[in-house]
Amino acid sequence: MKAVELFAGAGGLGMGLSLAGFEPLAVVEWDKWACDTIRENQRRDYPLVRNWPLHGGDVRDFNWDSIPGGIDLVAGGPPCQPFSMGGRHGAHGDKRDMFPATVDIVRRLQPRAFIVENVKGLTRSSFANYFQYILLQLEFPEVTLRGNETWADHLKRLQEVKTSGGAHGTGLTYNVIPTLVNAANYGIPQKRERVFMVGFRADLGIEWSFPRATHSFDALLHAQWVTGAYWEKHRIARHSRPAIPAQLEKRVARLASEPPPSREKPWRTVRDALWDVPDPRARKRHGFLNHNFQDGARVYPGHTGSPLDLPAKTLKAGDHGVPGGENMMVRDDGTVRYFTVRESARLQTFPDGFVFHGSWTETMRQLGNAVPVALGRIVAASVAEQLAEAAIRVRASERRDERSQA
Structure with missing residues (x-):
């Protein structure tokens, strides 16, 4: 066609x-x-x-x-x-x-x-x-x-x-x-x-x-807090798993009392998308294209980054690069850093073999608009x-x- x-x-x-x-x-x-x-x-x-x-x-x-x-x-x-x-x-x-x-x-x-x-x-x-x-x-x-x-x-x-x-x-x-x-x-x-x-x-x-939608938040919650299958997939020990967020306790309790979601898969999270991508600051050569560390990430009101165990917040593209200090991940220890271009491309489901041309600001703008x-x-x-x-x-x-x- x-x-x-x-x-x-x-x-x-x-x-x-x-x-x-x-x-x-x-x-x-x-x-x-x-x-x-x-x-x-x-x-x-x-x-x-x-x-x-x-x-x-x-x-x-x-x-x-x-x-x-x-x-x-x-x-x-x-x-x-x-x-x-x-x-x-x-x-x-x-x-x-x-x-x-x-x-x-x-x-x-x-x-x-x-x-x-x-x-x-x-x-x-x-x-x-x-x-x-x-x-x-x-x-x-x-x-x-x-x-x-x-x-x-x-x-x-x-x-x-x-x-x-x-x-x-x-x-x-x-x-x-x-x-x-x-x-x-x-x-x-x-x-x-x-x-x-x-x-x-x-x-x-x-x-x-x-x-029709194929994935849902409820299916993710079920995999995380009812069966634990999500944490097991990522080999996260019980003592290292976070507590159920207080605002979700009633929702999780309801899901635990109902048959598991059958038609929909769990939402894919940042951890799901980036499980095999190494830290960009690692000294060992990783072979990933456009995977360079960008310094300067910081948290302030309204700009808190994306937790690993949820889908990322919307990637943004401003006239002058990443607006408001967003496009960040929140790591397990609570610290934040910017997503690299390759990580952002993963979140936008671009193939790893597809490269982006230009500075970090320009490439992030391309990804935020995509x-x-x-x-x-x-x-x-x-x-x-x-x-x-x-x-x-x-x-x-x-x-x-x-x-x-x-």
């Missing part, structure tokens, strides 16, 4: 697409350091990005007429700063808002489906109208903004189209499913909440829902399955028509 990726960053979502079987016809990213990371891995002949047609530049300047018609997927995560909890929250008034460009590309290419990812902040009540505006533009991409029209007036017109059932001859339409997702519920060792907006062209008749590779694969594989089934239905209908005409 053919795809186009916008705002590719260091390649997290794109690698997930490749693992799900999509072949990119264009991979577009404006950031020099992120492009250098992809090119460095291409130079190293890394399989997942080896043949990516990478284009460094603004998606608005790319020649989209060069992309053949009939592509299967447009995917990307428009810059999140206009909506992030740590940004200036400018939304439509922020020049970094790339949702208009995303809608324009969907309108031009008319893909069978799209995957758009963004930060949880987009769903805040202060952005409610603009979030609805984004969704309606993606649903009716050919109902475009007029020259003298404000975005609020455009929203009103889109709402009228929606309530009329698209009776105004809107042409191209999509069934759009927005979902707020915690990556930890899908086996990512990080509590990372993101919004996925997945759309299928309405003429395909596809009914889709976001993949979609976890494994989560991208899960979403893309679900979309690919639906597109394949739709293609089979179309082909079966064509064969029936051919037989009836014979």
